[in-house]
Amino acid sequence: MPVTKFTTPEKYKYQNGFHSYHESEAIEGALPIGANSPQKPPYGLYAEKLSGTAFTAPRSENLQTWLYRILPAAAHGPFEPRESITYSTNPGNSSQKIHHIPNQLRWDPFDLDETVDWVHSLRLVAGAGDPAMKSGIGIFIFAAGKDMDPREAFYSADGDFLIVPQHGTLDIQTELGHLLVRPNEIAVIPRGIRYRVALPTGPVRGYILELYQGHFQLPELGPIGSNCLANARDFQAPVAAFNEDTDSTWHLLSKFNGQLFAAKQTHTPFDVVAWHGLYYPFKYDLGRFSTIGSISFDHPDPSIFTVLSAPSDHTGTAIADFVIFPPRWLVAEDTFRPPWYHRNTMSEFMGLIVGDYDAKTGGGFRPAGASLHNVMSAHGPDASTHEKASNTALKPAKVGEGSMAFMFESCLMVGVTEWGLKTCKKAQEDYNSESWEPLKPRFKMPGGIKKDVETGR
Ligand SMILES: O=C(O)Cc1cc(O)ccc1O
Numbered sequence: 238m239p240v241t242k243f244t245t246p247e248k249y250k251y252q253n254g255f256h257s258y259h260e261s262e263a264i265e266g267a268l269p270i271g272a273n274s275p276q277k278p279p280y281g282l283y284a285e286k287l288s289g290t291a292f293t294a295p296r297s298e299n300l301q302t303w304l305y306r307i308l309p310a311a312a313h314g315p316f317e318p319r320e321s322i323t324y325s326t327n328p329g330n331s332s333q334k335i336h337h338i339p340n341q342l343r344w345d346p347f348d349l350d351e352t353v354d355w356v357h358s359l360r361l362v363a364g365a366g367d368p369a370m371k372s373g374i375g376i377f378i379f380a381a382g383k384d385m386d387p388r389e390a391f392y393s394a395d396g397d398f399l400i401v402p403q404h405g406t407l408d409i410q411t412e413l414g415h416l417l418v419r420p421n422e423i424a425v426i427p428r429g430i431r432y433r434v435a436l437p438t439g440p441v442r443g444y445i446l447e448l449y450q451g452h453f454q455l456p457e458l459g460p461i462g463s464n465c466l467a468n469a470r471d472f473q474a475p476v477a478a479f480n481e482d483t484d485s486t487w488h489l490l491s492k493f494n495g496q497l498f499a500a501k502q503t504h505t506p507f508d509v510v511a512w513h514g515l516y517y518p519f520k521y522d523l524g525r526f527s528t529i530g531s532i533s534f535d536h537p538d539p540s541i542f543t544v545l546s547a548p549s550d551h552t553g554t555a556i557a558d559f560v561i562f563p564p565r566w567l568v569a570e571d572t573f574r575p576p577w578y579h580r581n582t583m584s585e586f587m588g589l590i591v592g593d594y595d596a597k598t599g600g601g602f603r604p605a606g607a608s609l610h611n612v613m614s615a616h617g618p619d620a621s622t623h624e625k626a627s628n629t630a631l632k633p634a635k636v637g638e639g640s641m642a643f644m645f646e647s648c649l650m651v652g653v654t655e656w657g658l659k660t661c662k663k664a665q666e667d668y669n670s671e672s673w674e675p676l677k678p679r680f681k682m683p684g685g686i687k688k689d690v691e692t693g694r
């Protein structure tokens with residue numbers, strides 16, 4: 238059976254391509270021709286530039302978009318702090334304690350929460366760095382049951398949101414157009430883009446990686462060649478869509494250095510009639526990922542499953558990789574097929590959207606749960622998986638049928654928040670004792686000779 242791929246409902250239109258220069262106009266003629274900022278843009282629109290990289294960033298990295306809108310984004314009152322006691326999501330400077338601990342951690346499925354909207358659903362579980370320094374990442378769990386107020390829009394000044402829904406549908410109205418995002422799809426909303434989230438099918442839950450530095454790219458393919466993994470044409474950006482509403486009260490919410498602020502304005506933020514550029518939100522259907530693997534022997538590094546990568550300044554070392562484990566065939570001969578036991582200089586935060594993960598068949602890693610194997614924290618298959626995989630007949634086998642696990646892998650050591658470790662009450666106490674402590678020594682000296690425990694001879 239091929240992997241499931243989504244179709245696009247009528248209401249939503251997209252333009253295809255990763256890092257493609259897109260342009261879109263909701264009214265014909267709204268985009269100025271041959272100029273970005275004419276004296277009088279078409280139809281009395283204001284021209285506004287949105288910069289996602291420094292003006293002077295190299296061309297290959299430069300991300301900017303021109304917006305043609307009814308009123309500029311600046312037309313709002315002053316920001317006031319909101320919920321400053323309770324809303325604190327900066328891993329470098331949070332009101333909650335951040336724990337840097339070498340323990341392997343695993344969480345039971347996080348609860349749905351029907352009482353909150355998108356903005357208030359964001360729970361920092363782990364992170365590194367500081368958005369004020371534009372360095373590091375934040376890892377969030379979201380669980381919401383309410384639409385955002387019809388006259389509210391939100392943006393994060395802190396970083397790009399990589400959103401991984403696990404349950405329910407997100408209807409995301411952005412300044413640049415609409416995105417419908419369902420489990421097994423992902424969305425990226427870049428820093429600063431204003432949006433509103435509605436929940437057309439009820440409660441939602443999932444994971445977010447916020448990237449405080451740089452932007453996501455497609456990984457290099459090296460000897461793989463010019464195709465496979467996530468193909469550029471399968472990334473979808475919205476088309477321009479606008480409302481005309483210039484006399485009602487709106488609240489603009491800003492996540493700025495992990496704190497929440499609100500400003501009033503008397504017009505809709507969703508008034509962009511046309512846009513062109515490289516800085517835009519996008520979505521991707523994980524069912525379109527063309528997975529590759531070994532067709533001879535041994536278990537390759539999971540980097541072959543990288544969907545998106547946010548590089549550090551050091552080539553090949555990511556601030557964050559987004560890696561998935563889709564359904565796939567395993568055919569390797571004379572091979573222990575699950576992941577090897579390992580310790581990694583990178584930290585590995587994993588989540589499960591649906592199904593089972595083949596490295597953990599012992600039952601404790603469930604959809605909507607998570608695990609964290611921090612820098613050099615030893616991990617690998619649990620004892621029951623090891624037992625099965627060491628003895629199974631090595632026929633071609635499909636793993637992960639109907640399943641999708643993922644990993645946020647980062648070169649940074651991540652701290653776990655007080656919420657993640659204690660308040661959420663989901664951290665498992667028996668992770669080690671269930672997974673690896675039951676492993677038995679299997680070592681046999683050749684010829685059945687026994688070493689003397691005392692002398693070692
Ligand atoms: O730890 C994990 O389960 C993730 C993982 C999977 C894999 O196939 C190889 C290495 C790795 O870290």
Ligand SMILES: [Fe+2]
Nearest residue numbers: 579585610616
């Ligand atoms: Fe790992």
